Amino acid sequence: MSWWVENGPKIAEGALRIALTLLIAVVVRFLLRRLIDRLTRGSSEKRKPGILRPLRERAPQALGALVSERREQRARTIGSVLKSVVTFVVFGIAFIQVLTELGMNVAPILTSAGILGVAIGFGAQNLVKDFLSGMFMMLEDQYGVGDVVDLGPATGTVESVGLRITTIRDTNGTVWYVRNGEILRVGNSSQGFAIAVVDLPLAYGANLPEASAALSAAVTEAVEEELLAADVIDKPDVLGVEKVTPEGITMRVTVKVRPGRQWAVQRALRAKLMPALDEAGITVKSTT
Incomplete structure (x- = not known):
């Protein structure tokens, strides 16, 4: 007591x-x-x-x-x-x-x-490396959900970003799990703006000045349509001859568009420019 x-x-x-x-x-x-x-x-x-x-x-x-x-x-x-x-x-x-x-x-x-x-x-060096890399990517906002990126090991649309793993789904539907510590470079196609590039194959006998004029008129009309106007943020450019190969001549048209919309714009422009060349009597290179 x-x-x-x-x-x-x-x-x-x-x-x-x-x-x-x-x-x-x-x-x-x-x-x-x-x-x-x-x-x-x-x-x-x-x-x-x-x-x-x-x-x-x-x-x-x-x-x-x-x-x-x-x-x-x-x-x-x-x-x-x-x-x-x-x-x-x-x-x-x-x-x-x-x-x-x-x-x-x-x-x-x-x-x-x-x-x-x-x-x-x-x-646990690899785990710590993945964790720190994930933290810096989050803080720097290098990419995020919905971005189309090229991480080296995989290319596709980002589905999730974690501190250790980034999940990407490619165009074939395959899901890739990329460790953040293994990402040495990031190519982001969804930041700022994108460039829609359309290459058009012409035969050697094509009249290049007429082809350039036809493409300029057709692409200007196409980007003013309601379907593409919302995605295009600058005037299109007909760059002219891009390359000459034994098979033919390739002409290039470019348009500055909203990020992530370049592929849709490319498909739409290609569908309009090829018929425009045919209507102008420009010889288009055969794909067969």
Whole structure:
């Protein structure tokens, strides 16, 4: 009984401090997570989340509804990482405080934790590399959901971007899972603007000045039609002869278009320019 009278207040005070430390840690973690949630949510589809405002965004408006989806995924991923960091830091500090209250020497524990962290880091170098690469790609907005990209190992439309894996679906429908740490270069066809390139094969006997005039008139008329007007952002150019081969002559027409729309515009222009050459009496190279 005398022992309790002598040590009871100290034990009670220590227990109270430990409980208070844990309570403060829980409250701080809760408040920080709520703050992160607020920063990762936009007030509307057109207003991007607060956490992304200081960061550069390259998402083209031509992606339409995919822009908000891309912003949401980017903000959600960054927010998830921040939440994990907050949880680790807050509870890590609280754990050290509790050990200190229990009278334990935390210096050897911190040293052991550091050695263990280094060992884990060496054993999981690829995982750490993928994680860091994913973080930088998210922060720099190199690409996002809906972009058409060439990552080297795979080319196609981005379906999801994670901290470790980027998922791409190619034109054949195959889904590719590319590790972020293995991506050495990114070719993005969905940023800023794109160029629709149409190559038209002509026979050697074709009158090139007449072909150029016919193409210029036809492409100017085509881009003014409602079907293509929404995608074209600059006047078309008839560049002239692109190459001469033993099989014939190739003339090239280019148009600056909205990002991601170059392939649709190319198909539409090709369908209009070839008949225009036939109507003008220009000899088109046979494809057989």
